[in-house]
Amino acid sequence: MKTRLTLLLAFVSATAFAAPQPGDPAPNFSLTDVNGQSHSLADYKGKYVVLEWNNPGCPFVHKHYDSGNMQNLQKQAESRGVIWLTVNSGAAGRQGATTNEIKGFLSSEHAAPTAYLIDSEGKVGRLYGARTTPDMYIIGPNGKLIYDGAIDNKPTPDPEDIPGATNYVKAALEESMAGKPVEVTTSKPYGCSVKYGGTD
Amino acid sequence: MIVSVMRLPKFVMAGLLLIGSLCHAQVYQGTQLVRASLLADQTGIVPGQPITIGLELQTAPGWHTYWEYPGDAGIPTRIDWKLPAGFAAGPIQWPVPARDDEPGDIVNYIYPGDVLLPVEIQTPAGLKPGQTVTINAHAAWLVCKDLCVPGKADVSITLPVVAASQPANGDLFTDTRAELPMKGVPPFTASWSRQGQALVLHLGGLEPQATFDFFPLPGDVQIGHPQVMPPTVNVPLLDAKATPDSIDGVVVLRARDGSSQVWQLPSAKPSASISAVGARGVASSGQSSLFYWLGLGFVGGLILNVMPCVLPVIALKIFGFIKQAGESPRRILALGFTFVGGIFAWFFFLAALIVSFKLAGHQLNWAFQFQHPAFVAVMVVILLLFALNLLGIFEIVLPGRLQAKVYDAAGGEGYAGTFWHGVFATLMATPCTAPFLGSALGFALAAPAPTVFAMFGSIAAGMSSPYAVLAIKPAWLRYLPKPGIWMVRVKQALGVLLMGTVVWLGWVLVEQLTPRTDTFPAELASALAKHQIVFVDFTADWCVNCKVNEHLVLDSGPVQDAFKQKGVILVKADWTRGDEDITAYLRKYGRAGVPCYVVFSPDGRPTVLPEVITKDIVLDALSQAAS
Numbered sequence: 126m127k128t129r130l131t132l133l134l135a136f137v138s139a140t141a142f143a144a145p146q147p148g149d150p151a152p153n154f155s156l157t158d159v160n161g162q163s164h165s166l167a168d169y170k171g172k173y174v175v176l177e178w179n180n181p182g183c184p185f186v187h188k189h190y191d192s193g194n195m196q197n198l199q200k201q202a203e204s205r206g207v208i209w210l211t212v213n214s215g216a217a218g219r220q221g222a223t224t225n226e227i228k229g230f231l232s233s234e235h236a237a238p239t240a241y242l243i244d245s246e247g248k249v250g251r252l253y254g255a256r257t258t259p260d261m262y263i264i265g266p267n268g269k270l271i272y273d274g275a276i277d278n279k280p281t282p283d284p285e286d287i288p289g290a291t292n293y294v295k296a297a298l299e300e301s302m303a304g305k306p307v308e309v310t311t312s313k314p315y316g317c318s319v320k321y322g323g324t325d
Numbered sequence: 326m327i328v329s330v331m332r333l334p335k336f337v338m339a340g341l342l343l344i345g346s347l348c349h350a351q352v353y354q355g356t357q358l359v360r361a362s363l364l365a366d367q368t369g370i371v372p373g374q375p376i377t378i379g380l381e382l383q384t385a386p387g388w389h390t391y392w393e394y395p396g397d398a399g400i401p402t403r404i405d406w407k408l409p410a411g412f413a414a415g416p417i418q419w420p421v422p423a424r425d426d427e428p429g430d431i432v433n434y435i436y437p438g439d440v441l442l443p444v445e446i447q448t449p450a451g452l453k454p455g456q457t458v459t460i461n462a463h464a465a466w467l468v469c470k471d472l473c474v475p476g477k478a479d480v481s482i483t484l485p486v487v488a489a490s491q492p493a494n495g496d497l498f499t500d501t502r503a504e505l506p507m508k509g510v511p512p513f514t515a516s517w518s519r520q521g522q523a524l525v526l527h528l529g530g531l532e533p534q535a536t537f538d539f540f541p542l543p544g545d546v547q548i549g550h551p552q553v554m555p556p557t558v559n560v561p562l563l564d565a566k567a568t569p570d571s572i573d574g575v576v577v578l579r580a581r582d583g584s585s586q587v588w589q590l591p592s593a594k595p596s597a598s599i600s601a602v603g604a605r606g607v608a609s610s611g612q613s614s615l616f617y618w619l620g621l622g623f624v625g626g627l628i629l630n631v632m633p634c635v636l637p638v639i640a641l642k643i644f645g646f647i648k649q650a651g652e653s654p655r656r657i658l659a660l661g662f663t664f665v666g667g668i669f670a671w672f673f674f675l676a677a678l679i680v681s682f683k684l685a686g687h688q689l690n691w692a693f694q695f696q697h698p699a700f701v702a703v704m705v706v707i708l709l710l711f712a713l714n715l716l717g718i719f720e721i722v723l724p725g726r727l728q729a730k731v732y733d734a735a736g737g738e739g740y741a742g743t744f745w746h747g748v749f750a751t752l753m754a755t756p757c758t759a760p761f762l763g764s765a766l767g768f769a770l771a772a773p774a775p776t777v778f779a780m781f782g783s784i785a786a787g788m789s790s791p792y793a794v795l796a797i798k799p800a801w802l803r804y805l806p807k808p809g810i811w812m813v814r815v816k817q818a819l820g821v822l823l824m825g826t827v828v829w830l831g832w833v834l835v836e837q838l839t840p841r842t843d844t845f846p847a848e849l850a851s852a853l854a855k856h857q858i859v860f861v862d863f864t865a866d867w868c869v870n871c872k873v874n875e876h877l878v879l880d881s882g883p884v885q886d887a888f889k890q891k892g893v894i895l896v897k898a899d900w901t902r903g904d905e906d907i908t909a910y911l912r913k914y915g916r917a918g919v920p921c922y923v924v925f926s927p928d929g930r931p932t933v934l935p936e937v938i939t940k941d942i943v944l945d946a947l948s949q950a951a952s
Contacts, residue, residue, distance in 0.1 A: 146565050184467075184475050216428070220472040247429055256397040256431055274547075280400050282467060282475035311564050313547050317473040318398035321429025 144254025147272060147310035151264040154249045156212070156242040159227050164210065164240050166264070173207040173298065176262040177238070178214060178255045178319060181230035182221035184282045185316035186258050190234040192284040195259070195276075198295060199237045205302065211238040214250030216322025247321040257316035261294050265301060272297040274312030349478035351468065358385050358468050361478045363460065364441065366498045366854045369487030370458055373450030375856035375927050376490075377498065378482060379443040380404055380417075380464050382436070388470045389435040392422035394542050396433035400467045402442060407461040411449030415928060418443045420504035421577055421587045422540060432550045434540060435469075441501045445856065445928040456486040492854035499850045502929050503913075506575045506589035509932035512915030513578070515590055517571035524548075524571065526558040526590075530618060531578075542573040586913050615776065619783040626787025654799045661796020663740045665789040667747015672785035673778065680774045698837045701830055701867070704752070708827045716820035751788065833867045837902050845898045846906050852894040856927045858950045859894045860943075863911060863921035866901040870936070871920040878938050887947050926950040 145151055151174075155165040166174065177195070180186055189195040199209050215222035221230075227241060244250055253262060253273070263272040277290035297307045351359040360383040367376050382390050382402065391399040406414040419442065422434040446460065465477040492498075514529035528537065539551050539558045546569045549561030560572065574590045795801060852859045862879065864871040878884055888895065898907045900919050914923055914933045922934040924946045934946055 146563075148565075182472055184473055214429070251429060256429075281403075281465070282400070283465070310566075311547060314397075315400060316398060317469065318427050318431045318433065319429055320471065321427070321431070323428045 144252070145270050145273075147270050147307075149270050150268055151262070151270045152252050154252060156244055156249060158240040158242050159224060159231070162240070164242060169208045170268060171266050173202070173205075173266060173301070174264040175202060175207055175209045175294065175298075176253065176255075176264070177209065177211045178250065178258050178260040179211045179241070180213065180215055180221035180258040180317060180320060181226050183258045183317035188282050188284050188287070189259060189276060190230075190236065192287050194284075194287050194292075196235060196237055198276075198292065201295070202298060203237065203239065205298075207298065209238045211236070211241045212244050212249060212255070213241065214244040214247045214255060215320040216247060217245050219320035219322065220317075222320065245322070247319070247323070250319050250321065255314075255319050257314040258319060259316055260314040260319070263294065263297050263301070271301050271307055272310055273314075274309075275314045278312070280313075280315035349480055351474070351476035351478065353474045356385060358388055358474060359383065359390070359466065359476050361464055361466075361476070361480050363462060363480045363482035364494045364497065365482060365484055366443070366492060366494060367484075367490040368493045369485040369490040370448050370452060371487060371490050372452035372454070373448060374490075375445050375447050376484070377443045377445050377854075377856065377929070378460060378462075379441040379494075379498065379501065380462065380480065381439065381441045381497075382464075382466060382468075383439045384436075384468055386438075388468050389425065389437045390440060390466050390468050392434035392436065392540070393417070393419045394434055394540070395467075396425075396435075397431045398427075399433050399435070399469060399473070402464065402466040404442065404444065405463040405465075406444075406446075407463065408446070409458060409460075411451065412458075412460070413447040415445040415447075418445075418505050418928065418930075420501050421506065421575055424538070424540075430550070441497055443498065443501060443505075443929075452486045454486050454488045457483050458486060459483045490855075492851045495850050495854070498854065499846075502853065504587060505929065506587045507914070507933075508589050508926075508930050511576070511578075511588040511591065512586075513576070513588075515576075519570070520559075522562050522565065524560045524562060524569065526560065526571075526574075528556045528558075528576070531556050536579045538577040538579070540575040540577070542575065544573065546572055548572065580912070584909065584912055586915065615779070619779060622780050622783035623787035623790075626784035627790055629784075629788050630791060657799040658796050660740065660743050661792050661799075663743040664747040664792050665796070667744040667749075668751050668789040668792075669747075669782070669785045670744070671748045671751035672781040672788075676778045676781040680777055698834055701834045701837065705827055705830045705834060708823055708830065712820045712823035712827055716817055716824075747789070751785070829869075830867070833901065836866050845896070845904070845910075848896050849898075849910075852896050853925060853929050855894060857892045857894050858927060858947060859896060859925040860888070860947075861896045861898055861923040861925070863898040863900055863907065863916075863919045863923070865899065865919050868900075868919045874920050874922075874938055878940055878943055881940055883940050884943050887944055891947055891951055893947065924950045 151166065153166045155163060157163050186195075203209055213222060213227060217223075221227070222245060224243075227243075230236065231241060242249075249255075255262075259276050261272065261274065261276050262270065265271045272293065274293060276294055277287070277292045279286040279290035293309050293312055296309065300307045349361045350357045351361070360381075362381050362383075364379045364381050365376055366379070370376055380402070384390060391401050393401050395401055402417075404414075404417060408414060420436075420440065423437050425433045425435045425437070427433065448458075452458065459481055460483075461479065461481040463477065463479050465475070467473055467475050513531050516527050516529070518525050518527070526539065531537070537553065537555060539553050541548055541551050541560060543560075546567055547563040549563055551574075552559045562569070576588045576590055578586045578588065849859070849861065862871075862875065864875065887893070898910065900907045900911070911918065911921055914921060914931065916933070920936050920938075922938055922943075924932045924934065926932070927950070932946055932950065934942055
């Protein structure tokens with residue numbers, strides 16, 4: 126029993142370790158969006174791609190949407206040709222995973238991602254090692270990971286903390302687009318846990 | 326999502342003093358998720374004395390809040406104090422959390438139920454008894470089940486200013502303090518190394534099947550999930566560019582009997598003060614192995630020979646050697662090894678006893694035999710026979726044949742007598758936990774059977790080595806004085822010394838037979854509630870080393886002055902009869918027996934001192950606790 130547990134832990138930890146690091150090629154995936162349309166990362170080769178893990182029921186997601194922070198970032202980025210893919214890795218039956226909830230969230234929040242992808246099996250979330258909502262990833266035009274981690278440096282659910290925070294995603298996009306080295310390439314994401322399916 | 330905050334005033338009567346505490350309920354979709362309130366560990370504020378105020382979060386079943394390092398998701402609870410002028414709040418003292426594994430390889434460190442987060446508050450000396458003080462705080466937390474709801478509340482507590490206060494909420498604070506990591510020198514060694522993309526923590530000095538948990542406090546370092554594979558912990562580093570040598574963390578050691586100890590991992594950079602603390606400090610600074618402990622056992626055994634409680638008995642034997650100096654080397658060799666055999670016999674007997682008790686699921690401690698009045702009574706009789714024999718009274722009292730038998734068994738110079746001398750010398754040695762031996766024994770008592778035997782064997786070897794050397798090289802006996810009439814005098818002097826031991830053991834026996842209630846845990850709790858430095862002296866009437874430490878160090882001028890000057894509260898834990906409560910505390914501090922000294926800082930954090938203390942060690946520990 127104990128050995129099995131240790132093996133399991135070793136395996137689980139090895140899988141977490143396989144998640145790409147900044148500088149590594151971003152692994153390809155294909156998912157269907159909330160409107161039934163299929164998207165593949167390979168479709169957007171040569172472009173900046175932002176992956177945003179989302180759960181419409183999570184208060185940390187609401188912190189950045191109710192305040193308009195996330196939508197502003199989406200619009201700014203998309204105006205410069207960035208593809209914004211919001212991903213929901215919540216399993217069926219867990220919080221914020223139904224199509225109705227997602228569609229309601231997108232319209233009430235006036236969210237503007239390029240696409241809202243459904244990953245109910247959690248395959249892409251696990252592939253990238255997404256742990257929280259939100260959890261942010263930036264992929265460069267060369268297909269390599271530029272940034273993974275938190276949206277900003279204020280790990281609280283309080284929208285009042287947004288104005289004083291450093292937005293890591295915004296900074297990394299700007300630095301990378303200006304041809305400068307990205308100062309912060311990784312940070313500890315904060316928020317609710319991604320509501321994956323299955324047992325441990 | 327609706328989060329509304331309800332206000333519920335709550336009044337608590339404690340003695341004649343009124344303590345007002347404003348508590349708040351976090352209600353989510355009609356369900357109360359968290360009830361937040363402030364609690365004090367005293368009935369009132371004594372001007373200039375610190376007081377501990379705890380934020381209590383009572384969570385609905387199935388919901389949890391987060392630890393200082395929340396893990397992959399979640400956020401730690403935050404308290405922003407709004408204090409009157411002259412007050413100052415310390416950091417949150419986080420009790421050890423539980424590990425929560427969620428699907429998708431998500432690991433969080435949580436409080437799965439109610440939690441009390443204590444904070445020490447310094448108070449100004451200028452307060453006047455009769456005033457009341459209101460302490461306000463803004464608390465913010467995240468409470469999660471399958472989903473997460475942030476909560477926040479303004480909480481407050483109103484306390485009277487009093488000249489002297491009583492402990493309040495005792496059980497809650499005592500239980501919480503038991504879950505706070507201990508500082509000081511833990512009963513294991515910790516070393517970090519970098520292996521590729523991971524930091525590896527190695528804990529030395531643990532039993533092979535020891536179980537422990539590791540709770541990381543990585544600060545700014547991004548880590549994956551620590552994998553505990555005793556005796557190591559593998560901590561993956563998520564940022565390839567990060568170059569930390571180590572991270573902080575909390576280790577929870579779990580003994581087989583279900584008891585556990587919570588230790589703050591010693592800082593990777595050893596501080597001068599810790600290494601100055603002595604033998605156990607050495608243990609914490611490097612890697613260690615079974616051989617290290619065995620070596621420590623050997624040295625400890627050797628030192629046992631000069632411990633106050635063994636010395637009279639050992640003197641007896643040295644005396645025997647002098648007498649034998651004229652005899653044939655072969656006989657000396659044979660007698661010498663018979664004596665050594667006696668030493669080994671007793672230690673292996675002890676080891677066998679410990680192993681069999683452990684197999685039967687009992688907790689054992691060092692010198693346990695001295696806690697039983699029957700054993701002490703038998704020892705009194707045997708030592709009395711020894712003493713009478715030395716004083717020359719023995720022969721007169723007993724009739725010829727019986728005398729010969731007892732004399733041969735107890736004090737004779739033949740093989741049997743020599744063997745029993747070895748046994749008795751060791752028997753007397755056990756209550757004296759010599760330098761080094763304390764930690765080595767603590768280690769051995771928790772170890773599997775072969776290690777227990779190896780450990781006791783090495784102590785026996787250490788203790789008997791001088792005799793073995795003298796037996797092999799009897800020529801060296803000539804450095805000892807020649808036999809003569811002085812021997813009779815010395816014999817009588819030893820007899821008097823031994824009579825002293827008999828009187829002392831008789832006193833121990835009387836103490837043991839006198840009914841008494843153990844008040845130690847309650848005393849400690851009320852002392853800790855006063856937020857001063859607390860010095861706990863774990864002692865026993867039969868522990869001569871304890872008495873020596875008390876006489877030479879604790880009762881000495883400089884130490885007494887420091888106690889007074891720093892307002893140290895002294896608590897005595899009397900283990901004469903092996904009270905289980907005290908045994909549990911000793912185990913918590915990684916000790917198997919007395920002497921043991923623990924210094925608590927005003928915020929309740931314990932530091933364990935070595936068995937043999939000096940004035941400097943005690944004074945250093947006191948000033949560290951004060952800072």
